[in-house]
Amino acid sequence: MNVAALLDRAKSKGVMIATAESCTGGMVAAALTDIPGSSAVVDRGFVTYTNKAKQQMLRVQPETLETHGAVSEEVAQEMADGALRNSDAQLTVSITGIAGPGGSEFKPEGRVCFGLAVDGQKTITETVEFGALGRDKVRLTARDHALDLLSRGLSSIAQ
Template sequence: MTVAELLDQAKAQGVMICTAESCTGGMVAAALTDIPGSSAVVERGFVTYTNLAKQQMLGVHAETLAAHGAVSEQVAGEMAEGALKHSDAQLAVSVTGIAGPGGSEFKPEGRVCFGLAAKGGPTHTETVEFGAQGRSNVRCAARDHALYLLSQGLVTLAQK
């Protein structure tokens, strides 16, 4: 599904979308708002690059960050849920990861965690290992995967 098709589907379903981004720095929201008419379905985007921003803007728990780190499915889930709570959207996607360069033995470059939350439904989280393909490539791959997750979220909402 193209971004334009995703937006058309959201509009047809009456679904507003929001994003909560860390390593992508707003690239998901930018991809959505590059399409004319996106204001009908893009409610808002949060760029929460620091742990403090994740806590203040999205309500991510300090305990979750301390226990699992910012690059974790637990934090990605709380980011997506917080985006829904702090917006009027019905569908939220979150992205947090190590775009590079660098990383560690436990959190390598290219590891990105995603969250997808929908009003009235369970939150889905997943981790994708994009590999050490360079910062720009990891960020673009993460953006594209987040858009894919939004399209899947719309399919799930349509089935309810």
């Protein structure tokens, strides 16, 4: 993923971006802000590692967390929507997952749920099973996938 090109595209469309991250701990926001001039496009990043932070900063509903767990598309959707609502961005991506080590039979290591919110469009979610690649690799792969999602989201926004 060419992050500089992503930022240039967002700038040309007048689109601001925000991130809502859990298992990646701000890696997507860091990748975006590593590029000089990114402040023209990157509004903010939310690192919501705990359930309480997800509720306080993004208004993820306690019922959603209780019913589906933090690693779920439902929570990823509420995170992406919350980032959109609580920022000046028109495009947001969210990530919540199990980077490892560990996991369970029902939520294995390497399962990551993503949300992509575009102002005025239906939020999309997806789950990717990266597998037990190890914590660092899962986080890096999830970061790259989120950057790809942002690129796809930009493509859905008219000039």
